[in-house]
Amino acid sequence: MSLPTKTLAxxxxxxxxxxxxxxxxxxxxLDVGQVLVEFSYSGICGSQIGEIDGIxxxxxWLPHLLGHEASGKVLAIGPGVRCVAP
Structure with missing residues (x-):
């Protein structure tokens, strides 16, 4: 399986x-400990709303991505990852 090279964010x-x-x-x-996940759903928490609003x-750290509360499919794992599998 070939991995995606781009995504929307x-x-x-x-x-x-x-x-x-x-x-x-x-x-x-992927570097040591990294996991590539294809998100199915992602939420933005209250803290991230505060980041957006500047409160x-x-x-x-701008620019940066939002949505760390996600579910999806593991596509690939980096070296040393033992807790999940594609």
Whole structure:
């Protein structure tokens, strides 16, 4: 099976602005402990709403992706991963 090279992502580029939905490149290889998951569903938690709205203060990590509460299918695992399998 060939792995995807791109995906759509909701990106927080600037606080207090709409998220930007854009295509991003995926890594060709996974590092130690990394897992590539094809999301079926993803949520944005209250803390991330605070990041978007800027109520948590300036975000020094912009731009970044949102939606760490997700479910999906494991497509590939990096070296050392033992808890999940494709």
């Amino acid at each position: 909701a990106i927080l580029v600037e606080q207090k602005k709409d998220l930007v939905v854009d295509e991003i490149c995926l890594p060709r290889t 948590k203060g300036p975000d020094k």
